[in-house]
Amino acid sequence: MSATGEFVTGAVAGVAAAVAGVMLVQQRSKFVKALGLQQKPVYTSTRGFAGKDGKGLDFETAVLAGLGEDGGLFVPSFFPQVSQDTIDSWYGLSFQALAYEIMSLYIPENQVPADKLRDIIDRSYATFRHEEVTPVVRVGSEGEGPKVLELWHGETWAFKDVALSFLGNMFEHFITRRNSLVTVLGATSGDTGSSAIHGLRGKKGVEVFILFPEGRVSPIQELQMTTVAEENVHCLAVKGTFDDAQAIVKAMFRDPSAREQFNLGAVNSINFCRILAQITYYFYSYLRIVPKGSGKRISFSVPTGNFGDILAGYYAKRMGLPVDRLIVATNDNEIVHQFFSRGEYFKPAEVQQTLAPSMDICVSSNFERFLYHMVDDDAETLAAMMKEFEETGKLKASEDLLRRSQAEMSSASLSRSEIIAVVKDNYEKYQYLLDPHSAIGVGAADKVNVTTSDVVCLACAHWGKFTDAAGQAIGEETFAKIPYPPLLEQLKSLPKRKTVLDATKDAVRNEMSKFVKKE
Numbered sequence: 272m273s274a275t276g277e278f279v280t281g282a283v284a285g286v287a288a289a290v291a292g293v294m295l296v297q298q299r300s301k302f303v304k305a306l307g308l309q310q311k312p313v314y315t316s317t318r319g320f321a322g323k324d325g326k327g328l329d330f331e332t333a334v335l336a337g338l339g340e341d342g343g344l345f346v347p348s349f350f351p352q353v354s355q356d357t358i359d360s361w362y363g364l365s366f367q368a369l370a371y372e373i374m375s376l377y378i379p380e381n382q383v384p385a386d387k388l389r390d391i392i393d394r395s396y397a398t399f400r401h402e403e404v405t406p407v408v409r410v411g412s413e414g415e416g417p418k419v420l421e422l423w424h425g426e427t428w429a430f431k432d433v434a435l436s437f438l439g440n441m442f443e444h445f446i447t448r449r450n451s452l453v454t455v456l457g458a459t460s461g462d463t464g465s466s467a468i469h470g471l472r473g474k475k476g477v478e479v480f481i482l483f484p485e486g487r488v489s490p491i492q493e494l495q496m497t498t499v500a501e502e503n504v505h506c507l508a509v510k511g512t513f514d515d516a517q518a519i520v521k522a523m524f525r526d527p528s529a530r531e532q533f534n535l536g537a538v539n540s541i542n543f544c545r546i547l548a549q550i551t552y553y554f555y556s557y558l559r560i561v562p563k564g565s566g567k568r569i570s571f572s573v574p575t576g577n578f579g580d581i582l583a584g585y586y587a588k589r590m591g592l593p594v595d596r597l598i599v600a601t602n603d604n605e606i607v608h609q610f611f612s613r614g615e616y617f618k619p620a621e622v623q624q625t626l627a628p629s630m631d632i633c634v635s636s637n638f639e640r641f642l643y644h645m646v647d648d649d650a651e652t653l654a655a656m657m658k659e660f661e662e663t664g665k666l667k668a669s670e671d672l673l674r675r676s677q678a679e680m681s682s683a684s685l686s687r688s689e690i691i692a693v694v695k696d697n698y699e700k701y702q703y704l705l706d707p708h709s710a711i712g713v714g715a716a717d718k719v720n721v722t723t724s725d726v727v728c729l730a731c732a733h734w735g736k737f738t739d740a741a742g743q744a745i746g747e748e749t750f751a752k753i754p755y756p757p758l759l760e761q762l763k764s765l766p767k768r769k770t771v772l773d774a775t776k777d778a779v780r781n782e783m784s785k786f787v788k789k790e
C-alpha cells in the first residue's frame with residue numbers, strides 16, 4: 272500500500288487524529304522523500320501542519336478536514352506536470368473528460384477508483400444547463416468583443432457550482448466509504464452558500480450549516496439558499512458582515528471540542544477540492560481559444576474575492592498550462608490590488624458594499640496559499656507573516672516578494688461607476704449583458720491591456736442574480752424588456768426557511784447543537 276494508505280483506515284477518528292498534532296516542517300525535501308514512488312501529491316498546511324507523522328495528509332483527509340488545525344490552508348506537495356504534448360492530446364475532449372484527466376493527477380485511485388471518479392464528474396456536471404458546461408463565448412457579431420468564459424450555467428447561476436457540485440459528490444463518496452456522519456460548516460457572501468447547499472442537499476450523512484451576513488446577500492442569492500427544502504440544510508443569517516461569519520467558521524474549526532462534537536468539514540473556498548475542480552476550466556478555455564500547435568500562450572482576467580478562482584489559474588500554470596498574464600480584478604474592496612501595486616496587504620476597517628457583493632470581503636483567505644508559494648513553500652516564513660498580519664492587520668512585502676508576485680499576476684480595481692460603464696458598453700456595442708462581477712473582469716482586462724496574448728475574461732455569475740447594476744447601466748426601461756430567466760423567477764413563490772442569529776460563535780454553536788447529536 273502507498274504511503275497514503277494509513278490515513279484511509281482510521282475512518283473518522285483518522286481525521287481527528289491526523290489533525291491532532293502540529294508539526295512544523297522546515298524542509299520541503301522531506302515530503303519529496305516521503306513520497307518515494309508515490310505519484311500523487313500529499314497535502315500540508317501553509318503554516319506547517321503536516322499530519323501526526325509529519326509526512327503530509329492524503330487527498331481524502333485534506334478534503335474532509337478542510338483547514339489545517341494551525342489555521343493554515345492545505346497545499347499540494349508538488350504540482351503534477353502536464354507537457355505540451357499531453358495538452359495537445361486533450362484537444363476535442365469534453366469538459367467532463369478533461370476534468371477526469373486533470374483530477375486523476377491528484378486523486379489517488381485507492382480513495383476514488385477511476386470509474387467512481389468518472390461517475391462523480393458526470394453527475395456533478397449533469398446539472399449544468401449548457402452541454403459544454405463552461406463555454407467560451409466570443410462576444411460581438413465578429414467576435415470583436417471580449418472573450419468570455421461563462422461559468423454560470425450551473426444550478427445557482429454562479430461559477431461556484433463548478434466546484435461545489437463536484438465537492439458535494441466527493442463528500443458523499445468519502446462519507447459513505449467511512450460509514451460516518453459529517454457536519455459541513457461554511458460562511459458565504461452569497462454564492463458559496465447557495466452553491467454548497469445545492470451540492471449537498473439531501474446527501475446521506477451530511478448536515479449542512481451555512482452562515483451568511485443578514486441583509487447583505489442579494490435577494491436571489493438568499494432565495495437560492497432559503498428555498499431548499501431538504502432537512503439536512505440549515506441557513507443561518509448572522510447579524511454582521513461576511514468577515515464576521517467567516518471568523519466564526521474559522522474559530523469553530525480551530526476549537527477541538529467543536530470539531531469533535533460535529534466532525535466538521537469545510538466547503539468554503541479554502542477546501543483544496545474546490546481549487547482542483549476550478550483548474551479544469553483554465554485548461555478548457557485554452558483548448559478552445561489557442562489553436563493546436565500554435566505555441567501561443569493565454570491570459571485570464573479573474574474577478575477576485577477570496578482569491579480561490581485566480582489561485583486555480585495559477586495552479587494550472589504551475590502544472591504547465593502556457594499562461595501569459597493572470598489579472599486579479601477587484602472592486603473597491605481592493606486589498607489584493609493594493610498588494611500587487613504597492614506590496615502592502617492590510618485589513619481595512621470595514622468592508623465596502625459594492626455592486627458585486629460576492630467580492631465584498633476584506634481578507635482574501637486563499638491569498639495565503641499564493642503567498643506561501645511566493646516564499647518558496649516555506650511554511651515557517653509564511654506562518655510568521657500570517658502571525659504578523661493577524662496581530663497588526665497589515666503586512667509589508669519585501670521588494671523580492673513583491674517582484675516575484677508581480678511576475679505572476681497583474682491587478683486592477685474597478686469603482687462603481689466603472690463597473691456600470693463596462694456593463695453599458697458591452698450591452699450597447701454587443702447586446703451582451705454582463706453581471707457586475709463579470710464586468711469587473713472585463714474592465715480589468717482593458718485596464719491591464721495585455722498585448723502579448725488573448726485574454727479570457729471569467730464570467731462568474733449570470734446578470735439575473737445581480738440586477739441592480741444592469742438597470743443602472745442600460746436604463747430601467749430597456750432592462751425591463753429583457754426576459755428574466757423563468758427558473759430564477761420561480762424561486763420567489765417557494766416557501767423559505769432561515770434562522771437569524773447574533774454574529775457569535777456561541778449562538779451558532781447552540782443552533783447547530785439542536786440538529787447534530789453527538790454519536
Ligand SMILES: *Cc1c(COP(=O)(O)O)cnc(C)c1O
Nearest residue numbers: 462576577578579580629708731
Ligand atoms: C465567489 C465569487 C467571486 C470571487 O471568487 P473568489 O474565488 O472568491 O476570488 C466572484 N464573482 C462571483 C459571482 C462569485 O460568486
Ligand SMILES: *[C@@H]1O[C@H](CO)[C@@H](O)[C@H](O)[C@H]1NC(C)=O
Nearest residue numbers: 716717718719720721722723
Ligand atoms: C494598449 O497597448 C497598446 C500597445 O502598447 C497601445 O497601442 C494601446 O493604445 C493600449 N490600449 C489601451 C486601451 O490603453
